[in-house]
Amino acid sequence: MRIILLGAPGVGKGTQADFISQRLGIPAISTGNLIRDAVSKGSETGRKLKSYIDKGQLVPDEVVTLMLKERISLEDCKNGYILDGFPRTVKQAEALSEMGIEIDKVIDIELSDDEILRRLSGRRVCSSCGATYHILHNRSKKDNRCDKCDSALTVRDDDKPETILERLNVYHAQTEPLINYYKDKGILSLVSSCEKVSDTNELMLEALGATV
Numbered sequence: 001m002r003i004i005l006l007g008a009p010g011v012g013k014g015t016q017a018d019f020i021s022q023r024l025g026i027p028a029i030s031t032g033n034l035i036r037d038a039v040s041k042g043s044e045t046g047r048k049l050k051s052y053i054d055k056g057q058l059v060p061d062e063v064v065t066l067m068l069k070e071r072i073s074l075e076d077c078k079n080g081y082i083l084d085g086f087p088r089t090v091k092q093a094e095a096l097s098e099m100g101i102e103i104d105k106v107i108d109i110e111l112s113d114d115e116i117l118r119r120l121s122g123r124r125v126c127s128s129c130g131a132t133y134h135i136l137h138n139r140s141k142k143d144n145r146c147d148k149c150d151s152a153l154t155v156r157d158d159d160k161p162e163t164i165l166e167r168l169n170v171y172h173a174q175t176e177p178l179i180n181y182y183k184d185k186g187i188l189s190l191v192s193s194c195e196k197v198s199d200t201n202e203l204m205l206e207a208l209g210a211t212v
């Protein structure tokens, strides 16, 4: 099964992608994580990619599409996957379809901009495995340590208030049109992002219906 999670930054796509990944036994693929991995290698390409992330702008379609294509060609993707953060433009969605990839379900996770700003400022990310937490809604068991790998939790550089605003603008201008794109294909479901992660989990399972 191939699933796309849509939604603005901070609605909880990563958390839900992990949840569905465990339920369905298929990998969750975050293009944000793929790009951050490339950045951490410190190559010339990595440095260029970092400049987009730091400004809250999108990495060029061709670059991120190639990274995604390579990732989904790996063996663990043969029974499907969950895409978190891809596609982010209509051009990327068209690239997926040109690759002959059929998407079974698209879930748009919805939240107001005010709430997104509040949530992103409390987000914490594992410096090692990338797992996400929130200081109010999704705390790790040990303060500032990851539940999965016990590494330190950090604040992402692009979760600074001015970058968050730019990321929201970019979302509304370039990614939101994908809601109608997939609605027209008849595979879109809408899910509200709740205060409690477990409530959103329930709504996600409902949206996936008989397939889970």
Ligand code: AMP
Pocket (backbone or CB within 6 Å): 009, 030, 031, 032, 033, 035, 052, 053, 056, 057, 058, 059, 060, 061, 064, 084, 085, 086, 087, 088, 089, 092, 158, 167
């Ligand atoms: P995320 O972790 O999904 O919030 O992504 C962090 C940053 O990575 C974004 O603000 C973009 O700069 C970049 N990025 C992630 N996915 C994409 C994509 N599909 N297209 C372009 N840029 C992306």
